[in-house]
Amino acid sequence: MAQKWVYFFGDGKAEGGGKMKELLGGKGANLAEMTAIGLPVPPGFTLTTEVCTAFYANDRQYPDGLTEAVAENLRRVEELMGRRFGDADNPLLVSVRSGARASMPGMMDTVLNLGLNDRTVQGLIAESGDARFAYDAYRRFIQMYGNVVMGMHGEVLGDILDGYKEDRGYKLDTELTTDDLKQLVGLFKSKVHEELGHPFPEDPQEQLWGAIGAVFGSWMNHRAITYRKLNSIPAEWGTAVNVQSMVFGNMGDDCATGVAFTRNPSTGEKIFFGEFLVNAQGEDVVAGIRTPQPINKAQGDGSLPSMEEVLPECYAQLMQIQEILEKHYHDMQDIEFTIEKHKLYMLQTRNGKRTARAALKVAVDMVDEGLIDQEEAVMRVTPQQLDQLLHPSIDPKAAKDFIARGLPASPGAASGSIVFTAEEAEELAKAKLKVILVRVETSPEDIHGMHAAQGILTARGGMTSHAAVVARGMGKCCVTGCGDIRIDRQAETFTVPDGRTFRKGDVITLDGSTGEVMAGAVPMVQPAMTGDFARLMTWVDDYRRLKVRTNADTPQDAAVARRFGAEGIGLCRTEHMFFEAERIMAVREMILADDSYGREKALAKILPMQKGDFKGIFSEMKDLPVTIRLLDPPLHEFLPQDDAEIAELAATMKVPEQVLKAKVAALEEVNPMLGHRGCRLGVSFPEIYDMQVRAIMEAACELIKEDGFDIVPEIMIPLVGHVNELTLLKQNATRIADAVCSRYGVEVDYLIGTMIELPRAALTADQIAQEAEFFSFGTNDLTQTTFGLSRDDAGKFLPFYVEKELLPVDPFVALDQDGVGQLVRMGTEKGRSVRPKLKVGICGEHGGEPSSVAFCHRIGLDYVSCSPYRVPIARLAAAQAALADDC
Ligand code: PEP
Numbered sequence: 001m002a003q004k005w006v007y008f009f010g011d012g013k014a015e016g017g018g019k020m021k022e023l024l025g026g027k028g029a030n031l032a033e034m035t036a037i038g039l040p041v042p043p044g045f046t047l048t049t050e051v052c053t054a055f056y057a058n059d060r061q062y063p064d065g066l067t068e069a070v071a072e073n074l075r076r077v078e079e080l081m082g083r084r085f086g087d088a089d090n091p092l093l094v095s096v097r098s099g100a101r102a103s104m105p106g107m108m109d110t111v112l113n114l115g116l117n118d119r120t121v122q123g124l125i126a127e128s129g130d131a132r133f134a135y136d137a138y139r140r141f142i143q144m145y146g147n148v149v150m151g152m153h154g155e156v157l158g159d160i161l162d163g164y165k166e167d168r169g170y171k172l173d174t175e176l177t178t179d180d181l182k183q184l185v186g187l188f189k190s191k192v193h194e195e196l197g198h199p200f201p202e203d204p205q206e207q208l209w210g211a212i213g214a215v216f217g218s219w220m221n222h223r224a225i226t227y228r229k230l231n232s233i234p235a236e237w238g239t240a241v242n243v244q245s246m247v248f249g250n251m252g253d254d255c256a257t258g259v260a261f262t263r264n265p266s267t268g269e270k271i272f273f274g275e276f277l278v279n280a281q282g283e284d285v286v287a288g289i290r291t292p293q294p295i296n297k298a299q300g301d302g303s304l305p306s307m308e309e310v311l312p313e314c315y316a317q318l319m320q321i322q323e324i325l326e327k328h329y330h331d332m333q334d335i336e337f338t339i340e341k342h343k344l345y346m347l348q349t350r351n352g353k354r355t356a357r358a359a360l361k362v363a364v365d366m367v368d369e370g371l372i373d374q375e376e377a378v379m380r381v382t383p384q385q386l387d388q389l390l391h392p393s394i395d396p397k398a399a400k401d402f403i404a405r406g407l408p409a410s411p412g413a414a415s416g417s418i419v420f421t422a423e424e425a426e427e428l429a430k431a432k433l434k435v436i437l438v439r440v441e442t443s444p445e446d447i448h449g450m451h452a453a454q455g456i457l458t459a460r461g462g463m464t465s466h467a468a469v470v471a472r473g474m475g476k477c478c479v480t481g482c483g484d485i486r487i488d489r490q491a492e493t494f495t496v497p498d499g500r501t502f503r504k505g506d507v508i509t510l511d512g513s514t515g516e517v518m519a520g521a522v523p524m525v526q527p528a529m530t531g532d533f534a535r536l537m538t539w540v541d542d543y544r545r546l547k548v549r550t551n552a553d554t555p556q557d558a559a560v561a562r563r564f565g566a567e568g569i570g571l572c573r574t575e576h577m578f579f580e581a582e583r584i585m586a587v588r589e590m591i592l593a594d595d596s597y598g599r600e601k602a603l604a605k606i607l608p609m610q611k612g613d614f615k616g617i618f619s620e621m622k623d624l625p626v627t628i629r630l631l632d633p634p635l636h637e638f639l640p641q642d643d644a645e646i647a648e649l650a651a652t653m654k655v656p657e658q659v660l661k662a663k664v665a666a667l668e669e670v671n672p673m674l675g676h677r678g679c680r681l682g683v684s685f686p687e688i689y690d691m692q693v694r695a696i697m698e699a700a701c702e703l704i705k706e707d708g709f710d711i712v713p714e715i716m717i718p719l720v721g722h723v724n725e726l727t728l729l730k731q732n733a734t735r736i737a738d739a740v741c742s743r744y745g746v747e748v749d750y751l752i753g754t755m756i757e758l759p760r761a762a763l764t765a766d767q768i769a770q771e772a773e774f775f776s777f778g779t780n781d782l783t784q785t786t787f788g789l790s791r792d793d794a795g796k797f798l799p800f801y802v803e804k805e806l807l808p809v810d811p812f813v814a815l816d817q818d819g820v821g822q823l824v825r826m827g828t829e830k831g832r833s834v835r836p837k838l839k840v841g842i843c844g845e846h847g848g849e850p851s852s853v854a855f856c857h858r859i860g861l862d863y864v865s866c867s868p869y870r871v872p873i874a875r876l877a878a879a880q881a882a883l884a885d886d887c
């Protein structure tokens with residue numbers, strides 16, 4: 001059978017359905033679904049994503065049979081509408097819109113009012129009885145088509161319009177008369193001809209195919225590519241194209257258009273939420289040109305009448321439809337509608353983008369409402385959203401210097417230096433500076449700057465403006481519609497009502513939950529882990545198999561991690577304890593000592609402090625497992641770098657400055673990451689590890705004896721490459737540990753294990769497991785050594801690799817499952833082949849990154865360990881991975 005390229009929907013029947021998102025795109029599938037469940041949807045048809053794929057595979061040629069299929073479907077629409085495409089007396093007008101599998105708001109192109117020309121506009125006048133409306137639709141069409149399809153810069157025709165209005169002293173588009181609009185159509189067309197060297201197409205068929213081509217073409221435009229990259233959407237998916245008969249929200253005061261969410265997308269509250277405009281077309285609502293009105297009385301401050309008041313019957317019908325949609329889709333919906341002469345039409349529904357806070361509330365509420373089960377709720381909140389919930393908010397007790405107020409478009413709080421362009425935002429963010437992007441309004445071209453900024457502030461636009469929608473999706477704090485600020489782009493400043501002027505580089509703070517803008521950096525507080533959050537996390541823990549530990553070096557970090565649900569410490573980096581002010585001198589003395597006697601003398605000073613550290617950590621973790629890593633970094637990192645510090649140390653150690661300088665220089669290494677570090681230090685200077693093992697064991701013995709704790713210390717030896725290293729160091733550690741136990745008269749079930757951080761260790765993991773009682777994959781070093789990429793230097797060129805798609809992501813952020821991951825898998829299997837109960841975890845940065853956590857689950861690790869703030873994210877990712885197994 002010939003391939004079906006086009007799917008029809010209309011009059012209660014649809015060839016496609018909601019489950020066909022891959023083929024019809026999100027918009028097409030949902031239009032079909034809404035049609036099929038009897039909602040009022042203008043008829044139309046969808047060109048599938050396979051057309052897009054074939055189009056690109058075939059050097060931008062359409063597949064055979066497409067032209068005929070489009071013609072046939074157009075005929076069906078004509079029949080249902082009782083109008084003909086291109087007919088001068090009774091013309092059918094259509095919209096042409098993109099619709100990818102995943103929603104990409106505003107990223108691709110749309111053309112409305114297609115089919116208008118000098119002849120059909122007469123038909124539209126006759127039919128609507130409204131010449132002004134018809135010419136307004138015509139001039140909008142030329143503007144959109146000129147820009148989207150013909151590639152003219154949006155401002156060219158926009159400037160003509162603005163100039164025309166200015167000449168006549170008009171402020172609003174609504175002041176333009178029929179004659180004005182007619183003239184504008186002429187002016188626009190001449191300008192198109194002049195700029196492009198060919199006329200604006202009159203033939204509706206040519207218009208239609210031009211628009212279809214532009215929408216497919218827009219799949220590969222710069223902003224769509226950026227959006228896909230940011231949201232991990234594969235280019236192969238392609239977009240569908242939806243051709244749908246037009247309905248008009250701009251035919252008079254009994255017409256309107258709007259967008260709404262079935263619940264509040266910022267807070268998640270179950271309140272129908274949205275905006276609309278009387279006598280307007282869809283793009284007017286999101287463009288921020290006119291201030292939209294609230295959809296119901298529950299919103300807004302009463303200054304603008306709501307749809308509930310202005311168009312009560314349509315509002316009542318919309319209320320019913322939104323309920324039907326939520327029950328049908330079992331999720332919060334984001335809908336678009338148009339009212340043409342009191343008749344309501346649904347133009348779109350999709351699962352609504354929401355803030356993290358809303359995602360959590362909606363998921364938990366829907367479980368309570370019986371719309372979804374707990375498993376589904378766990379799958380509904382993404383680890384990235386949870387991450388946002390763990391971000392700080394403004395400290396309610398902090399003093400605030402309010403300068404302006406806008407709409408609370410996307411919650412959270414952020415401070416940063418003011419920038420006025422997306423480019424500056426990106427540049428400064430690269431230099432690790434925090435910035436707030438301040439714009440009159442944002443457009444899809446700003447997306448890279450929005451991504452780079454900490455927060456976004458716009459002077460115009462409502463709660464559904466581009467800035468608001470995109471920021472919510474990104475989890476960025478955003479304040480929109482802040483009419484209080486007057487931006488001077490030229491001077492790179494903005495002024496606020498009290499007369500103050502803020503310049504580029506000045507620091508401000510945004511509160512996206514209240515819409516407040518403040519001068520300076522306002523202190524923030526950490527979020528609470530209670531209520532809905534706590535409930536969801538208990539469900540999460542029911543489903544996951546992987547344990548989640550934390551990387552913590554202090555009792556304070558350990559306490560935070562426990563609050564976040566850590567089930568132990570997977571990595572305590574002891575070197576961080578060495579840097580504290582009162583210890584560093586003793587550490588330096590130890591490093592620079594001439595012999596083991598000198599080293600032991602210095603270590604004796606450190607021992608009680610290390611013991612104190614471990615007691616603090618053990619006490620905080622109570623009976624949970626704690627893995628302590630013996631000293632790892634190259635010793636040079638602890639030494640003084642400048643002359644003044646060397647002189648001070650020389651005086652303390654009572655050695656000549658020059659001698660000390662020479663020693664410091666001698667410890668320098670060409671390649672320290674592959675040098676004298678990790679277990680190699682333990683081999684060369686056994687006294688260091690002896691002291692650390694003694695401190696660990698004494699701390700454990702004292703707590704077991706005095707407080708009855710049940711501690712199983714896990715002593716971890718880093719950077720082992722050969723089993724012989726471990727054999728030697730394990731012997732030493734065991735000797736010390738046993739001696740401490742017998743001195744205290746306490747039995748301690750300590751374990752001695754190793755980190756697997758070198759490819760050789762993974763390859764010989766069966767030999768290493770003869771000695772090691774546990775493995776912890778140090779995937780930071782393992783990534784470094786597997787790729788041969790310096791952890792410290794790769795930042796200079798890795799971003800380029802990601803940008804050029806040589807690597808899908810930075811392998812220091814998300815585990816390279818094909819390469820490094822294979823070593824982890826192999827190391828685990830080999831280790832368990834000789835020690836079946838071998839406990840295996842991962843403690844590199846990847847332990848808190850969702851895709852890496854899922855991988856660890858799949859290959860059967862026992863736990864992941866990550867920084868305290870990522871513990872809830874890892875718990876959720878582990879539960880989602882386990883649930884995905886069951887699917
Ligand atoms: C690792 O290498 O993954 C690790 C956890 O150790 P560090 O980052 O301290 O080298």
Ligand code: MG
Pocket residue numbers: 757778780781
């Ligand atoms: Mg390491």
